[in-house]
Amino acid sequence: MEPLSQLPHTEQLTAKSDQYKFPDQPFEQIGFALSGGGFRAACYGLGVLSLMDYIRTDRNKDSTLLEKVKFVSSASGGTITLAMYLASLSVEMKFAEFYKIACDSMKGDDLVNEAINILKDDQQWVGSKKSRNIINAFSLAYDQKLFGLFIDKNVADLGCLIDSISAKDRIHIEEFCFNSSEFYSGISFRFQAGTNWVQNENGQFGSGSITLNWKSPLSVSTLRKIKLADVLASSSCFPLGFEPMVYPYDFTYKNGPASQDLKDAITVKTHSWDDDKTPEQNQRSPRATREKAFADKKEFGLMDGGICDNQGLFSMLLANERNVKDGACRFDLMMVSDVTSYFMDPYEAPAIKPPADFTGTTLTASWQKITGGFAGLKKWALVAWVVSLIIAMGSLMPLLCGDKGTAAIMLAVLGVGLFCLVSWAKLDLSGFLSKNKAVDRYLSQPDLPALVRIILPEANFMQRTAVRIVDYLQHLETGIIIQMLMARVKSSVTMINDVFLKHIRRLIYESFYENRRYTYRRVSNLIYELTFTNDDARALPRFEPRENEPAQTYNARREQFRNEIASFNPISDAMRKTAELAYNTGTTLWFEDQQENPGNDTVEKNREAIIATGQFTTCHNLLNYTTMLFHSRQFDSLSSDYQNRIKYIKEQLTELASKFQSDPYYLYKLYK
Incomplete structure (x- = not known):
């Protein structure tokens, strides 16, 4: 490793003498x-x-x-x-x-x-x-x-x-x-x-x-x-x-x-x-x-x-x-x-919370609910459109049969309006999926390892390792996954805000107190x-x-x-x-x-105490x-x-x- 003096962007105290003077x-x-x-x-x-x-x-x-x-x-x-x-x-x-x-x-x-x-x-x-x-x-x-x-x-x-x-x-x-x-x-x-x-x-x-x-x-x-x-x-x-x-x-x-x-x-x-x-x-x-x-x-x-x-x-x-x-x-x-x-x-490791409605389920179960809901949404969008079409056609029958009364007109308006509303929603969903084909592709995967293979298409060490890890994680309860994530977040924050900053602080104070000058x-x-x-x-x-x-x-x-x-x-x-x-x-x-x-003299006033x-x-x-x-x-x-x-x-x-x-x-x- 190069000495600091050879690194072009570093700053150093240049005084060579360590003699001090009153x-x-x-x-x-x-x-x-x-x-x-x-x-x-x-x-x-x-x-x-x-x-x-x-x-x-x-x-x-x-x-x-x-x-x-x-x-x-x-x-x-x-x-x-x-x-x-x-x-x-x-x-x-x-x-x-x-x-x-x-x-x-x-x-x-x-x-x-x-x-x-x-x-x-x-x-x-x-x-x-x-x-x-x-x-x-x-x-x-x-x-x-x-x-x-x-x-x-x-x-x-x-x-x-x-x-x-x-x-x-x-x-x-x-x-x-x-x-x-x-x-x-x-x-x-x-x-x-x-x-x-x-x-x-x-x-x-x-x-x-x-x-x-x-x-x-x-x-x-x-x-x-x-x-x-x-x-x-x-x-x-x-x-x-x-x-x-x-x-x-x-x-x-x-x-x-x-x-x-x-x-x-x-x-x-x-x-x-x-x-x-x-x-x-x-x-x-x-x-x-x-x-x-x-x-x-x-x-x-x-x-x-x-x-x-x-x-x-x-x-x-x-x-x-x-x-x-x-x-x-x-x-x-x-x-x-x-x-x-x-x-x-x-550092204290976050505790695993007792299983509840959400934290007690596995990732596999959650993924199946998400993909099942998505598949159901696409299926029922089509069913709703067909049903609304039938309703619209039925609502027009009185008019087509010669009934010009107010009730027949209102029925036709409601039926056609419902069809238009459902058609607009179906077109909006189709348009979203057309513009975001990756979403449709991702949510169509049967399990999480298959999803990883789509996200990481190249068959290399990274893909194989990710698939193996996800295959293990998908069978764990969500509460355990959350604990693992919180442990990483908490340790990272501790490392950044405490370990790194306090180490830098220590080094700079050493240059202040170890220098006889x-x-x-x-x-x-x-x-x-x-x-x-x-x-x-x-x-x-x-x-x-x-x-x-x-x-x-x-x-x-x-x-x-x-x-x-x-x-x-x-x-x-x-x-x-x-x-x-x-x-x-x-x-x-x-x-x-x-x-x-x-207004409360018994309260400890932090700002005043700090000053x-x-x-x-x-x-x-x-x-x-x-x-x-x-x-x-x-x-x-x-x-x-x-x-x-x-x-x-x-x-x-x-x-x-x-x-x-x-x-x-x-x-x-x-x-x-």
């Missing part, structure tokens, strides 16, 4: 990644942002910790919050106002209801090249119900974010990355831009296989017009729940970029087709020919960013290496907030961290490496650090209970009535991190300004942590 300007350049996870991720991210907005970086200054965030990356549900936040910054909205709007927009099931109404409304789809499906209905709902809350006069597109980033008095975000997954090479597709999108080094749009067409002067201006709602839909269309977003057609809209312009704005690379070879040489590879046709067509599917990088973490690690010398780090701190976990529910520069902020569920697995807070320091001195410093954490950053049962409720909330784009119910958990969990982890910096042997090497910054942030977090001990919703109530 940040000489702590909290000055922050990279922030927010995971996917539906409204759970969106609300958790809102809580994280509000905590960072609450903390000031320097005494006697108005700058907040949030304003030190220079790069954001997200996938799926996390893109809801970050894209809305950037949209609010583009219109110079204060954070408190954004917070209230974002919080209200995620109440109940308003978004889902709006999407369903759009899907059913014919007028929404007139003249549109978008496919009329659920994900595009959600995209239109995002545009109206989310981004329309911030940007009402202009189109909410990538351009409005790029303009606000590139302006002279620009916003604090210097680069954003909203992750999707492309179904060509199977890697992350990034809607990404920096302060000057014209330059290659300021962020990669697309993937290693599908890139911005830098040769076209119109590429940037075209892609700037992509709606944020379509970006969000691409980032959050999770498998099994939604269809893929198809580029370019699902990214078109009235007065927006044409599909051909969107095609011209990108380049699709081939990996088997070689332009330096002759067509005849390339055609020796069947894949190369198919690949070339696909690349020239420039139509591809995009799905949930969480498929490849649900934390948005790898995109942040790549950005950390951009525009810096080898071995250096762009960010003083990289924080990843994540509402997923390594926990998974074990990120020492002093990383914080993971996990929704389950302070739950009862995680009590046994919760690790002690990380301390700096010992290096050449005498063990006795190092152990004394580490013990002092841990004692301070235990004293000033404990976890109360009230915090655990709130975090447990937040962690166990499902991955959906709505909250049930019983999860909201503003509050984002606040106090972030406080907990940042206090651990700040305390570690304070106790580091490197602390004295900092300038007095940055020493004071660490002390001041630590002081605020300590005070806030004390508030959270008794009331986990303390900050939520302040921002409410």
